[in-house]
Amino acid sequence: MTHTYKITGMSCNGCRTKVEKTLNAIDGLEATVTLEPPIATITMEQHIATTVFQEALSAAGNYSITMDMGVGNEGVPIEVKSCCNATTKHNHTNAPVVKVAAGKYYCPMFCEGDKVYDKAGDCPVCGMDLVQQPLPQQAVQYTCPMHPEIIENEAGDCPICGMDLVPMEPTATSENKTYDDLMRKMKIAIAFTLPIFIIAMSDMIPGNPLMKIMDMQTWNWVQFGLSIPVVFYAAWMFFVRAYKSVITWNLNMFTLIGIGAGVAFLFSVFGLFFPDFFPSEFKTEAGTVHLYFEATTVILTLVLLGQLLEARAHSRTSGAIKELMKLAPTKATLVVDGIDKVISIQDIKRGDLLRVKPGDKIPVDGKITKGEATIDESMISGEPIPVDKILDDAVISGTINGTKSFVMVAEKIGSETLLSQIVQMVTDASRSRAPIQKLADRIAKYFVPIVVGVSVTTFFVWAVFGPDPALVYGFINAIAVLIIACPCALGLATPMSVMVGVGKGAQSGVLIKNAEALEIMNTVDVLITDKTGTITEGKPSVEKVYSNANNEDELLQMIASLNQYSEHPLAQAVVQFAKAKTIALIEVNDFDSVTGMGVTGTVGDKKVSLGNKKLMDQVQATIAPDLESKLIAEQKLGKTVSYIAVDAVAVGFVTIKDAIKGTSANAIKELLAQGIEVIMLTGDNENTAKAVANELHLTSFIAGCLPQDKLNEIKRLQAEGKIVAMAGDGINDAPALAQANVGIAMGTGTDVAIESAKITLVKGDLQGIVKAKKLSHAVMKNIHQNLFFAFFYNVIGIPVAAGVLFPVFGWLLSPMIAALAMSFSSVSVIANALRLRGLKL
Structure with missing residues (x-):
């Protein structure tokens, strides 16, 4: 029988020869070993356990041997025939298909057919590690990001607010499904909406070239055909959500979208198929009814854009855990x-x-x-x-x-x-984040029934008291009320400001993950910040080299030359400091790294030691009282200080610190001036933390914090009613960043910190928090302005659309004018949001 094994620990051809010789010394086998790839092909007369090979190789050196199993393109073991009773090499074709119960262990070589084991171990025939059949994936449950009490076994919509349900636990296949689905629908919606819009607006083009191709009635049929994919595929989910919101009486923004866009579409279809039903006031010169396919599709496409932006944020929520x-x-x-x-x-x-x-x-x-x-x-x-x-x-x-x-x-x-x-x-x-009900939904909760009530009332008033044809007038005016109340601008008010604000922030090095972060950042009153990598540079550097006897440059040359053989970051900091001062390194003999103490070696003809007090005791170095007092003074400042001894006499020390970023002081000063408490939570020691806190005049600090300590402190502050922002850069900061009302990650930190945060500062600079605060205030102010514009035309237009001016002036607001007013509100919102591009951060 012949088996192939994987060998680890070989680094050269000498190793290969040694391994091959060792294996061939075992009775009853013949071995051939290759370096590239590092495998051993062993032919045996009868089975020999892998442990026998390992014992021989361990005695020969730091080598290990394992069974080399074939791996397919997907990283899944290839099914192979049992070769234990054959005299040829492995045949990776025509593998037997053996069904193995989930969680059970089996030999990947199927030496014993379909026999399985309850525990891990080695195959008693070929010695190969048993493989466990994967357990079935745990069922995924879904919840609403705004209403966590909603838990469903399948993806769908929230029965309360209509939002897409998201997985409670991250899954590789589901995290981007919603976003990808919406993106596909968005592309289809744009592709069909754009030509509809061009056709509907053709009257504004001088000479109206489209009418030279076909008449308006034919173009209306084209609009109808183009609107079908938008209404019945790309945006059909909005009508489904609207229906659910009505039958459950959880009225929300989707109720308005469904009613407004649905009525506009049905009105247009009715006008296309039965134009004679409408009075002449609502017809064009060509005799066709004014249709609103463009209003329908544009509304639905813009709302779809808002949903796409939300889905993009939700698809990243599991990134930190991954x-x-x-x-x-x-x-x-x-x-x-x-x-x-x-x-x-x-x-x-x-x-x-x-x-x-x-x-x-x-x-x-x-x-x-x-x-x-x-x-x-x-x-x-x-x-x-x-x-x-x-x-x-x-x-x-x-x-x-x-x-x-x-x-x-x-x-x-x-x-x-x-x-x-x-x-x-x-x-x-x-x-566990508190659900934030969107302002649009809160308004819609009252706005929807009011608008529907006004629309129904309009129909009955006109039907009873209106002139002939009373029912037509009532129907048309009721539609006009619904169309002008359709929340197109309401759907744009927040996304447009967020999009422009996020773009502006990105230009200034402030990356915003979602609108919620901008909203909450405006109300933050406590900033929790890490020290290392957030307030400080996050890398050790030499502050100074002190000598009480030798020339400092000469002493630096000694310790840098000594440290060139060490991989320790403190050692590298000393070497970099010497290189920056163009000090040449010299050869060192008898180098020794003493774990937890420091390094020693012979530089020239002098025995040099660099390390802590324990190392000085070990080399029996004498320390002058004056030198020790200076060193202790440095330690009280929270710095890392190492003794330097030459020929068993301490002659100086090197001070290493993690420098405070140049922008930290001004940023913290500005935040404190705005009334924001700045609290530092760090895993560093008390002395270092105190020195940094005093230098920056922080509100307070806590040293020696573990990840759970930071998390608990944020929870404590939140329980007191504080709105907490957390700035950090390490993986240890990830739980605190997720728990905080707003997590702020340094762009120079880890991917986990960035994924856990809602705001990322590209430059890893606290000044970015000041920019984020200013941006947040400007965006929220802009959103409130947009909401005003979103409702201004509605509040003015709804009474007019209902016909309150008809008895006095004889004025009616046709659905076309209603759609135009609705468009004006959208234009106002967009124009106002674009003003954020000129914001100076």
Whole structure:
């Protein structure tokens, strides 16, 4: 029998030769090993367990061997025939189809036919890892973003407000479905509405060239044909929602859209098929009735645009959770009796020993049992400096190991890990936002029944008291009331201001995710801000090198030369500082990195040590009282300070700080002047946090914050009635950003922070918050103006359309004039919104 195995740990041809020689030393097999790809083809007389190969390779070096299973184009294991009883290589064709129950484990080589196992393990025949049949996807439930009490098992519309229901949990297939569907309908609506609009407005074109092609009656039939895809496909959902709103008596904007556009369409169809039913006052010179297919389609298309903008925001709500999930590793290296075995993250149990190799993500929460490491914990702490870890130190799932290998014991697995808790916090915070009923819907709640009542009253008054033909007059005037009341401008009032405002913000480096962020930002009275990467630069830099004996440049040359061999960010900061001062680096001998303490080495003929007090004690360096007092003074300012010792005598120190951004002070000063409290929550130490808070005159600060601490503080402030904005840049800030009334992410931060936030500052600059506040105020003021324009023509036009001026002046408002008035209100809204383009931020 012949099997193919994957070998890891080979870096050169010497490794390949060593692995091949080691495998061939095992009795009963013949092995051929290649470097590219790194595989071993082994032919055996009888089955030999993979563990036997691993024991031999582990004794030879840091190599591991696993069964190499074929992978198809979609990343799914290829079904293969059992080769355990054959003498040829794998045949990846004509694989048997074996049905395996969900959740059960089976051998991908089908050595034992359809036999399955309840637990993970190795195939007793070929030794290959058993594979679990995927569990069925959990049923997705849907909720309304404005009414979270609505929970349905299928996608659809909210029975209260008519909005699209969104998944309660993110799914790969559903998150963009609504947006894609609306975009497709939007393209169709525009394609058919534009020619209708051109035909209807042809009278305004000098010479009316369209009439030279066909007469108006024929063009009316063309409009009718073009309107059918818009009404019965692209915008049909609005009529369905309008119907639901009526039968449930949850009247909303869709009620107005359905009634207004529906009546306009039915009126036009009726006028097209039965023109003789209408009096001459409502006919053109050619004898055709004024039709309103263009009003119908334009209304529906513009409302569809507003829905598309909302769907775009909803499609991104699960982005933060997806980014967080990407941090979790899918595999881990289990250590059993000294042998490494790659397993799924789902198979880890408490108490398991796991090997974490250089550059690997830590699979679960636990503590180090063997070895030491430098771990990048910025995704949890938000701090840029990796943390040195030694025996019994805790390690966190998703954080990244440095250049050393260590063994850890699993203590928290699955949903217990900190990363999983952060994911859950983001999910909960995203779903716990207070629903904001849109202003248009609140108005429509009263406006709809009033308009419908006026329309019905108009019909009966004209039918009873009007001149002949009374019923026709009543019907036409009732339609005029509905058309002029149709909320075309109401649907545009908010989206137009938001679109222009968002575009203006983008030009100024302020990215707005949705209209809700702009609305709430205008009322914010507390700003919570992270420190590292938000107020500060987010990267360590050398502030100064102090020497009490040697020349400072000479001392800098020594420590920079020493640090050139270290990958630690603090070391790199020293090296960059020296390079900026054009100081040449020299050779170092006997370099040694002492975990958690610092570095040592021989520079020239001098023994140089750079690190903390523990390192000074270890090298038995003497420290002058004057030098120590200066160093302590620096530490009290919250800076990172390292001793410099030459030949066992401390001769100076280097101070490293994370510099405050140049714009932070002015931005915070302006926000405080506007009456906004600015509170800093940071994972950094008390001294550093206090120094930054005092320098910037912050309202207050809290140091040593974990992600849940930031989240709880925001909840506490919200419980006091505060409107809270949160600015941050790290993954640890994601739950707080989601919980805050407005989350503000630094564009220089992580994707997770940006996805969790409603506002992103491209430049990673607090001055952007000042711009966002100013933009928010301007946009909200503009929206209120737009709402005035949206109703001004309606309030004036509805009584006229009802015929109140007829007894005195003999004036009636035909549906055509009603549509024109409605158009004027839309033009006013658009023109007013465009004024935001001139806003100076």
